[in-house]
Amino acid sequence: MRRGSIVRILGLTVVFAAVQAVVAVAFKWLPTSASRQMDRITFVYWFATVICIAIFALVMAVIVYSVWQFRAQPDDESDGLPIHGHTGLEIGWTIVPAILVIAIGVVSAIVLSQNGRAGTNPLHVNVTAQQFEWSFAYPDNKNLKSHELVLLVNRSTRLDFEALDVIHSFWVPEFGQKQDAVPGIHTHLVVTPTRTGHFTLICTELCGLGHATMRAAVSVVDAAGFAAWIKKQQSGVGSGGSAAFVSGGCGGCHAFKPAGSAGQIGPGLDNLEADAKKAGQPLADYVKQAIVDPNAYLVPGFQKGVMPTTFGQSLSPQQIDALVKYLTGTA
């Protein structure tokens, strides 16, 4: 092999690697990390990226150089050099990639083990997933229940998952961590938030008609904010109709102008009077029944079994009354 061609290949490799490096750095490929676990995932990501950039640059350099250098003239009917192989080269490209991928594997295994450790005193949260809503319980705080996930900044959290119907999956992109909630088995996940703010929990396992909008609000607060939130939840200040609408996740599926929601899974809630008339019920009774026993009457065009039937248990009677008043405009 000619020395000059090796130099030119290496030159092309550097050019391709530089272009890729610009693409890798110019765009923010990962969300801004909000957890210690995501910091480590970001590290593995860059470790793998550097290796992959080098490999892809080399491959492209050889293809481009070969096509440029060895392309036959249109009238050239001759054959190339009959090279059948090169044992040293073949051993090389078996061993070097093996070493590189094992390096990625070792780094990944270390990070995986670190990301699974919850420490000695984690905050415990029990997460319940069902079609199509998330709910959270805080066993350390008298099993306080919420439809918003509130976590403490810099406090390791152990989330324990339960799924009531089909498989769902917990993912907050800024946290990096993900875990399926599987009916019949117990799964868990560790997250240590590193900055305060508001995030969105997304279901990432196809779970049925409402999968795309199965989301929940996530807040990371400091210790004072967490104490205040717990107190507020326990004293029931948040039990007004609009608060129940938000914490129940109603807006994920239902459009309701006063709440500014635009969900499309279930019937819109701005014309409840007309729906009640069709159902032949007084407005307040109709709305209450639709919340606690959604399959009793279906607005034409909507399917049975989409709306969870558990709001009668997960919302307190006061919350349901407040919600009915809020929805019927009599609050």
Place this chain on the structure above:
Amino acid sequence: MTTAAQHEHDTPQAFEPFGPRARGFLLRAGWIRATWCTALFFLVGMFIVVGSRAIFDMHPVYNWTIITLTGALTMAPLGFLTGIGAFDYWFYWISGRPTREEDHSGHGAKAWPDYFRINTDHKVIGVQYTVTTFFFFVIGGLMAMLFRAELAQPGLQFFSSQTFNGLVSMHAVLMIFLFIIPAFAGLANFVVPLMLGAPDMAFPRLNALSFWLLPIAGVMFMSSFLAPGGPFAAGWTGYAPLSVDSPVGSMFFNMGVQWAGASSILTALNFLVTIITMRAPGMTFWRMPLLVWANFTTSLLVVIATPFIAGSQFFVMFDRVLHTSFFVPAHGGYVLGYQHIFWFYSHPAVYIMMLPGFGIVSEVVSTMSRKPIFGYRLMALSFIGILILGFSVWAHHMFVAGMADWLRVPMMISTLLIAVPTGIKVFSWLATLWEGKIRLTTPMLWALGFISMFVIGGLSGIFLGSVPIDIHASDTYFIVAHIHYVLFGGSVFTIFAGVYYWFPKVTGRMYNERLGQLHFWLTFVSFNVTFFPMHYIGLRGMPRRVFDYSNQFGSLNMIISVASFVLGVSTVIFFYNMITSWTRGPIASSNPWGAHTLEWQVSSPPPIFNFDEIPVVVGGPYEYGVPGARHAILHSAPAAEEVHA
């Protein structure tokens, strides 16, 4: 298309002492008999159900779920196969009548109707397969364009969520089970017996049956759109328990997989026996073209793995119909069991969809570079390496599924190690280019496009192999990007390479080179604009299989959707080129690429039994540039003078 009529078998039936009785048009094998047999078998299935339910006093007697399953999804396809004539010869045997000599009346194609009946010629079956699979490629592609229209903006615009989920699921199922897997089987069907120097496949009647099982699966999948409650919509992975609770449409998936799977298994068995027993004299394993090696290992994968997906779908269906509780946790079922069984097939299936492509690219790169394949033996051995490693990586699809924690690291290591035999292949192709005389014909463009796109897909696979990154990227658009770089930039590019490469051999005519290059470049660019941004939106937080997403991804999704329409349009060029070239393209010589493998040493299209005389193999298949080297000796070969010295 007409075949060289050197073997005429027009023996009148009256002279056959033990020949089949002359039959009226209702009883003659063909479409008319297929129609009434399908209806009859459906009714038989229906009344087995209705009769049993009436006898055992079960209500309602007309349980349409069970009737659909027994009548429409099980009995009717059997009726169709019986009617079209897939079993005629075997029934004739079983009925104990004296065997008759094979008159080859069902062999070869003299006119186009011969492609629409049971035909035992591997070349006809290869064309039947390929054309059928491209039909489903179009349907699957149109479905993708429909849901890309929906995804151009956040929120729901055109479809219900049921229809959207159904389109996404159906797109994947058609592309995987009705396009990529059988398209490779079709190309190999045409080429492998020729490459081996064999007159046909080992079991021609089984081969015909394998093909006719395929449209049954396709029609079954698509007719789920007509089922009450909509099509199956639990994703192509059909995870339990969602798929157990879904509307009846998901039974069409459960059963469609059985018919497609049976087709795969039968073809694979046929390939294995053909490759093991029907090689021409001198054709040792180390002299087989790499396409044959590829189909040998692929067939092993199919035979070993496919029964697992069949089982997984039966379990889901039994949970629904027989009230078993394989995956019903309330009754002791184990939900993750489904995923383990499913992926024990579906990961090897990734290689089922990739190894034949590796074979095609090896042929094209060697021929178009005018060089022997670099490191032929290591190339062949790396197929075996992938075959073995391929069975030890399935749980990397389940890193976030909640399986045993300790299982993740070993599965990660075996997953990453698969990069080694795959890397060997890529580097060998690159070294084959080196010092070659590269001809940038359309198949070569697809092959080079494949290598670069497949490396991107392989490298994103390294990210996904690493457990911590996979935990973040799992079930996002990053996965969608990865799978399309591997299956579209990978498999589909190689299918295009193969179709262009063997087009002159199959049809006897040459495709339009300029349109072929236009097709490549348009597809290459729009493919990248469609799928590369998906890496980004996935890592940034967009999950897969959603019709609604965060507004921040709106503009990129619009770009992706527009590019996907261009991608759709680019295939119009392909079909235009194929159809016009097949009907009135310039006549191709028997060996337009100057290739050494056996299929190019016979006429285009090849004679009905491939070789007038069994060839004798005397050397390797890729001895380009070696003075005086020959792969095989054919005495009456019309193309012998074209072998390059």
